[in-house]
Amino acid sequence: ILNVEQSPQSLHVQEGDSTNFTCSFPSSNFYALHWYRWETAKSPEALFVMTLNGDEKKKGRISATLNTKEGYSYLYIKGSQPEDSATYLCAFSTNAGKSTFGDGTTLTVKP
Amino acid sequence: GAVVSQHPSRVICKSGTSVKIECRSLDFQATTMFWYRQFPKKSLMLMATSNEGSKATYEQGVEKDKFLINHASLTLSTLTVTSAHPEDSSFYICSAQRSGSGRNIQYFGAGTRLSVL
Numbered sequence: 001i002l003n004v005e006q007s008p009q010s011l012h013v014q015e016g017d018s019t020n021f022t023c024s025f026p027s028s029n030f031y032a033l034h035w036y037r038w039e040t041a042k043s044p045e046a047l048f049v050m051t052l053n054g055d056e057k058k059k060g061r062i063s064a065t066l067n068t069k070e071g072y073s074y075l076y077i078k079g080s081q082p083e084d085s086a087t088y089l090c091a092f093s094t095n096a097g098k099s100t101f102g103d104g105t106t107l108t109v110k111p
Numbered sequence: 112g113a114v115v116s117q118h119p120s121r122v123i124c125k126s127g128t129s130v131k132i133e134c135r136s137l138d139f140q141a142t143t144m145f146w147y148r149q150f151p152k153k154s155l156m157l158m159a160t161s162n163e164g165s166k167a168t169y170e171q172g173v174e175k176d177k178f179l180i181n182h183a184s185l186t187l188s189t190l191t192v193t194s195a196h197p198e199d200s201s202f203y204i205c206s207a208q209r210s211g212s213g214r215n216i217q218y219f220g221a222g223t224r225l226s227v228l
Contacts, residue, residue, distance in 0.1 A: 004154075031214075031215070032214045032215055034215070034216065034217075036219075041221070042221060043115065043218075043219040043220055043221045043222075044204075044206075044219040045219075046216050046217070046218070049214045049215075049216055051214060089154075089155070091217075093215045097143065097160070097208075097215055098145065098157055098160055098215075099157075099215055099217065100157070101147075101154045101155040102154055103152070103153055103154040104154065
């Protein structure tokens with residue numbers, strides 16, 4: 001059983017604050033690490049897919065880093081806005097094609 | 112692009128009835144689709160992997176006779192919860208992978224909330 005852990009479980013920040021959260025995953029048989037953003041009543045949406053140790057990806061104010069040797073990824077949000085409020089899921093996959101998801105970090109940004 | 116439609120979004124049924132949930136990729140072909148179940152405040156739990164034209168692969172502990180999966184075309188997979196009972200009440204969500212794409216990116220439907228009375 002592959003264990004993917006995310007922390008914290010939930011986070012409340014003020015608009016304008018920067019924040020980050022963690023995803024830890026098994027360091028063996030690594031294929032890819034995904035971050036998804038899931039807004040209430042919508043479909044989870046792919047943010048990043050990372051495959052190489054040291055990868056850094058950026059989309060607007062959101063960025064992510066990857067350390068496959070120690071088995072963790074960080075997601076950073078700079079200058080949080082209320083529209084960033086969502087649950088952020090990470091998913092680890094081996095070459096088998098399927099992914100194992102963490103429980104998610106629910107971010108609430110207060111205006 | 113990469114839109115996945117899941118229907119219905121919510122269903123309430125009586126105990127003992129069967130419920131069918133559809134998952135369609137609207138603008139791409141999906142060789143592989145996944146079905147997940149989510150328990151309150153928990154992660155997406157993979158139930159089965161559905162491959163077009165072949166039998167689904169079920170995860171350990173998931174009853175294949177209870178949760179029937181059919182992937183008859185490159186754009187449609189269905190999950191049928193047979194003889195539903197209150198313990199089957201849950202949130203079910205599907206995802207699809209583009210045929211030929213790498214890195215296992217999944218495109219999700221919006222989910223189905225099943226309530227069994």
